[in-house]
Amino acid sequence: MIAQRINGALRPVPTGLVYAAGLLPLGLLVWQAATGGLGVDPVKGIEHRLGELALQFLVGGLVISPLRWWTGINLIRFRRAVGLLAFFYVCLHLAVWLALDLQFRWAEIGADIAKRPYITLGMLAFAAMIPLALTSNNGAIRRMGAAAWTRLHKLTYAVALLGALHFLLLVKAWPLEPILYMAGVVALLSMRLWRTLRRRA
Amino acid sequence: FARIEAKASRFSTDEKPNSFEEISNYNNFYEFGLDKGDPAQNAGALTVDPWSVEIGGLVERPGSYPLDDILKGVTLEERIYRLRCVEGWSMVVPWIGFELRTLLERAGVQPGARFVAFETLVRPEEMPGVRSRILDWPYREGLRIDEAMHPLTILATGLYGEEMPKQNGAPIRLVVPWKYGFKSIKSIVRISLVEKMPATSWNVQNAREYGFYSNVNPAVDHPRWSQASERRIGSGFFAPRIETQLFNGYGDQVAQLYAGQDLSVDF
Secondary structure (H helix, E strand, O other): HHHHHHHHHOOOOOOOHHHHHHHHHHHHHHHHHOOOOOOOOOHHHHHHHHHHHHHHHHHHHHHHHHHHHOOOOOOOOHHHHHHHHHHHHHHHHHHHHHHHHHOHHHHHHHHHHHHHHHHHHHHHHHHHHHHHHHHHHHHHHHOOOHHHHHHOOOHHHHHHHHHHHHHHHOOOOOOOOHHHHHHHHHHHHHHHHHHHHHOOO | OEOOOOOEOOOOOOOOOOOOOHHOOOOOOHOOOOOHHHHHHHHHHOOOOOOOOEEOOOOOOOOHHHHHHHHOOOOEEEEEEEEOOOOOOOEEEEEEEEEEHHHHHHHEEEOOOOEEEEEEEOOOOOHHHHHHHOOOOOOOEEEEHHHHHOOOOOEEEEOOOOOOOOOOOOOOOOOOOOOOOHHHOOOOEEEEEEEEOOOOHHHHOOOOOOOOEEEOOOOOOOOOOOOOEEOOOOOOOOOEOOOOOOOOOOHHHHHHOOOOOOOOOOO
16 A cells, blocks of 8 residues: 555654654754845745745645555654644744734734734744644653643634634735635534544534 | 936925935836736836827817827926825835826817826737736826916926836826825826816725825825825935825925815825
8 A cells, every 4th residue: 555655664764753853944044034035025935925824734744644644655653743843933934923014013013913914923923833832742641641741732723714814814915826725724623523524523 | 217307396206216226126007916016016017119198088089199299389398296195105206207288288178177187008019917906997186277277287207317117107297296106197198188076096996095186185094005104215324214295295286276275185
């Protein structure tokens, strides 16, 4: 079976390699920023790219379970790395917004968080990721117990929805890219719902 | 490009203009795509010669005005204006153009005309962006007649001493420096003098966010962006944000146009 061959080939791969690969886009971004490869408005370029990467890792994390159910390919071992990379990019995205875009103008930052739905939702998503990141280690699973830990980490679903919504609401008009992310997240969550309902029936 | 001769203007700012590179590679022109790099990428195929502007509605001399003919009767000036985008960024652009009012006077404005409506070219085979229904094409904009007749309001045909780059709205576009950039409609094919406030594209798309006037105003928030400050494009990673000025700093010249109006209602 192809799935078994893939699983076999992945067995010796250390998770450290996933972290390293996940940092490559950041390396590329830094290189582009340093060499003027980000065009006329590099701050916006960096900010958007970091947000996009966070969303991509979030979606990537959601793909892992359905992939195992439907194809037998098992990437569960790498899911923590994918999730922590998503959190890492969210933190950088937020830091660039605060430091380079709004430049610590706290009055405007506070007003933005309170008044602009897309920023409110983005901040909510960030806040919801903090407990997930803090418990993404074996000690936390032991202390919390697997059931409670799994329940907490279902928060990922809300984070992904909030993230996709954050992107969708920030753009003018209705361009394709944020719609695709939202469709992807909704599809991946629907698969879970469908499976749960079917199992109950 | 042929070098265009243009007189200096007392209306020019002495702020440092953005580079030609910045101005011609970073702008919104949704007819060529949604990304700010798309216009530069995709506008090459646009045919700008021959070009004529249909002037109609409440005018004495309606008709199709060829661009050459329009330019014969005017004095071109260099107008270095601040440009403030509703998205919160800004530039300084050395436009070349002439006052809109000279063209309107040539067409003969009838007394009943209270607004001016403008339309952009729609040519799907040269404008890949219009194949998607992002906006209800053609792109439409409008001004009240006193705004249109104001000496700051120009039709621009060039920048940096050269013909207008296609991505910036060649061959002829509006520039209204005290309003958000989207009011300054590009690649104009139709100008109509009308009695009633005309429909404008962004207002039709989202009336809550984009009013007819769309004057730059730090005190009136856009629902999704604070308008209190702006980032000047091209000033580097750590350049401080700039406080946005009422009427984009042109209040001395234009504030009296809105005397008695509540700008948070007529936004």
